[in-house]
Amino acid sequence: xxxxxxxxxxxxxxxxxxxxxxxxxxxxxxxxxxxxxxxxxxxxxxxxxxxxxxxxxxxxxxxxxxxxxxxxxxxxxxxxxxxxxxxxxxxxxxxxxxxxxxxxxxxxxxxxxxxxxxxxxxxxxxxxxxxxxxxxxxxxxxxxxxxxxxxxxxxxxxxxxxxxxxxxxxxxxxxxxxxxxxxxxxxxxxxxxxxxxxxxxxxxxxxxxxxxxxxxxxxxxxxxxxxxxxxxxxxxxxxxxxxxxx
Numbered sequence: 001x002x003x004x005x006x007x008x009x010x011x012x013x014x015x016x017x018x019x020x021x022x023x024x025x026x027x028x029x030x031x032x033x034x035x036x037x038x039x040x041x042x043x044x045x046x047x048x049x050x051x052x053x054x055x056x057x058x059x060x061x062x063x064x065x066x067x068x069x070x071x072x073x074x075x076x077x078x079x080x081x082x083x084x085x086x087x088x089x090x091x092x093x094x095x096x097x098x099x100x101x102x103x104x105x106x107x108x109x110x111x112x113x114x115x116x117x118x119x120x121x122x123x124x125x126x127x128x129x130x131x132x133x134x135x136x137x138x139x140x141x142x143x144x145x146x147x148x149x150x151x152x153x154x155x156x157x158x159x160x161x162x163x164x165x166x167x168x169x170x171x172x173x174x175x176x177x178x179x180x181x182x183x184x185x186x187x188x189x190x191x192x193x194x195x196x197x198x199x200x201x202x203x204x205x206x207x208x209x210x211x212x213x214x215x216x217x218x219x220x221x222x223x224x225x226x227x228x229x230x231x232x233x234x235x236x237x238x239x240x241x242x243x244x245x246x
Contacts, residue, residue, distance in 0.1 A: 010166035015117040017176030017196040029083035051177025053150035098216030103136040109220035115141040116160035151179040154187030
């Protein structure tokens, strides 16, 4: 069997909570939609749904439609995304701290990047244009409509990796959501968990190889060392260091 070349890594990013933080816009759009539909929605349910595709959270978390009613789920989801883009256009969005510096560093080091997100391609494109990170990703992004199964299934990350011609063993996934970490591990990739959305301790047993509070802590050297297995001890220290500061 041919040995995987770990000297040629790739990085697969999630979007929300990693590149940008549009948590507030997502929450506002779901709450506005709940008001329009006369449906119940709590902030706890919204947080539980974060990182999931609409096809999963609408019937299973919010219970606004039956799993079999695909037309209703699609209609509700389309309206939510419309509201989301309206809130995004009104409030604007910027990359999270450390994002642009990391993207520049990866480009300088020759490490290709791709994006795998639970949101639609249209939302991804709006966020890319608004933040200017489209110059780094180009056409290397995968959205909800590109795969049949959403996170925690690995499909979106596997497809994103294939776009940059990298095997799962060569890739690091950067995620902020529990279902995203699950998806990355299911894809056979090492995962960096960013504590934008959830506290560090919630990832302690997740299988994430490294837990950071900001992408300011991540560089091309981090990616190469993580794939080489040189950061295992640091990973454990990082988890406890983050917990001790909370």
